[in-house]
Amino acid sequence: MTIFIRGGTIVTAEGRQRGDVLCAGGRIAAVGDGLEVPTGAAIVDAGGMLVMPGGIDPHTHMEMPFMGSVSSDDFFTGTAAGLAGGTTSIIDFVIPDAGGSMIEAFEAWRGRAEKAAADYGFHVAVTDWSERVRDEMTELTRRGVSSFKHFMAYKGALMVDDGVLLHSIGHALSLGALCSVHAENGDAVAHLQKALLARGITGPKGHPLSRPPEVEGEAATRAIALARVMGAPLYVVHVSTRQAAEAIAAARMSGQRVFGEVLAQHLVIDDSVYDSDDFAYAAGHVMSPPFRPKAHQAALWAGLASGQLQTTASDHCCFCASQKAQGAEDFTRIPNGTAGIEDRMGVLWHHGVGGGHLTAEEFVAVTSANTARIFGLYPRKGTIQPGADADIVVWDPYASRTVSARTHHQNIDFSVYEGMELTGLARSTIAAGRLVWHDGTLRAERGAGRYLKRSLHAPITGMGTGLGDNA
Ligand code: URP
Ligand code: ZN
Ligand code: ZN
Ligand code: ZN
Numbered sequence: 346m347t348i349f350i351r352g353g354t355i356v357t358a359e360g361r362q363r364g365d366v367l368c369a370g371g372r373i374a375a376v377g378d379g380l381e382v383p384t385g386a387a388i389v390d391a392g393g394m395l396v397m398p399g400g401i402d403p404h405t406h407m408e409m410p411f412m413g414s415v416s417s418d419d420f421f422t423g424t425a426a427g428l429a430g431g432t433t434s435i436i437d438f439v440i441p442d443a444g445g446s447m448i449e450a451f452e453a454w455r456g457r458a459e460k461a462a463a464d465y466g467f468h469v470a471v472t473d474w475s476e477r478v479r480d481e482m483t484e485l486t487r488r489g490v491s492s493f494k495h496f497m498a499y500k501g502a503l504m505v506d507d508g509v510l511l512h513s514i515g516h517a518l519s520l521g522a523l524c525s526v527h528a529e530n531g532d533a534v535a536h537l538q539k540a541l542l543a544r545g546i547t548g549p550k551g552h553p554l555s556r557p558p559e560v561e562g563e564a565a566t567r568a569i570a571l572a573r574v575m576g577a578p579l580y581v582v583h584v585s586t587r588q589a590a591e592a593i594a595a596a597r598m599s600g601q602r603v604f605g606e607v608l609a610q611h612l613v614i615d616d617s618v619y620d621s622d623d624f625a626y627a628a629g630h631v632m633s634p635p636f637r638p639k640a641h642q643a644a645l646w647a648g649l650a651s652g653q654l655q656t657t658a659s660d661h662c663c664f665c666a667s668q669k670a671q672g673a674e675d676f677t678r679i680p681n682g683t684a685g686i687e688d689r690m691g692v693l694w695h696h697g698v699g700g701g702h703l704t705a706e707e708f709v710a711v712t713s714a715n716t717a718r719i720f721g722l723y724p725r726k727g728t729i730q731p732g733a734d735a736d737i738v739v740w741d742p743y744a745s746r747t748v749s750a751r752t753h754h755q756n757i758d759f760s761v762y763e764g765m766e767l768t769g770l771a772r773s774t775i776a777a778g779r780l781v782w783h784d785g786t787l788r789a790e791r792g793a794g795r796y797l798k799r800s801l802h803a804p805i806t807g808m809g810t811g812l813g814d815n816a
Pocket of ligand 4: 520802
């Protein structure tokens, strides 16, 4: 399929220019003003629109077994919903059972992901330490995995201690792979959960009380210190507090390579959602880290605007009301997670660019380019230049829509953004050179997504040679 995107304003993280984009054979073939239209090309008129790299969501959990349930969007429905919102790639998480083989888990996830409608890569979680884990990490890097995830929370399930973290960070560094952390002190969370339940606090209100901002600040600070000890870069997922944002900024100001990710939902939703007496509503917002007092949002926006926080994600992890109900008598049993892959780009545009926090170029940086650079996908993804994958969103900056679970494409009966009016939307989405979303019609194709092998030694992490030698 040859697609000619005519007459838009092409925006990358570096700048903007008026022009056309020619896509052929799944790649961008040419970018320029007044390009010739090849015969037979499908024309997408981008007059008055912005032409930007398709979003990359670096943090999703499709059909993930978690807390006695399985997240309800599978790799097809979840990636299809992403396409409708302008997101053309995801990096999902392989989570091995404690003591189980990372390779077997990786292969299981690859099998599930074969139905994906958009390109996907995998981070793999390290959940314990042994010679086998070390060897499997090495083998996984040969299979295109360039980042490993560590949960400092979820005690008794996925949580790792500092010893595991140190081993893993050290080995990942020797491989040229990046380590990431879910930064919450799992011991503190477990302690507070027990105390709250003993006091009879069993409803969703207990969730944020068991995970106060300090719990995240402590873990982020500790992980950063451990990475510093090892001389390794670090990526902190879903930064939701001023404390964690400041810890990352301070480390960066001291010359350490630390990266921080922000979830769109933490930027615009605060902890008042847990005050509701409607269990389904409050439980629908149970995710970790939880929604925070409003004051934290300013620190997150400032972090993105200043470049101290680099990426945005959705942590897309859907659980329907019937699944959330398993925690009706005990908030610690509510499956943690919220949906958001479809609305991340819209929320970032409306509240970020529309709200005066971000320029259009910074929007591209935090929705795709920085993720591609940090996770070994650049310049195949995250930019608009000849040779890059034809993953493009034609963005109408003035059109508006109202978010609702009744109309979204995600396989969940709830939206944390219900009723939110957003100006700015994906008019057309082109993924791997195919027009998969246009004027509200979704043509996602089951199985069209490809597995993304990611490069090691991403230069931005400081593990590269700095000379473009990615060997
Ligand atoms: O609540 C969340 N975020 N669920 C998904 C797992 C995780 O911690 O990222
Ligand atoms: Zn997490
Ligand atoms: Zn997550
Ligand atoms: Zn190497």
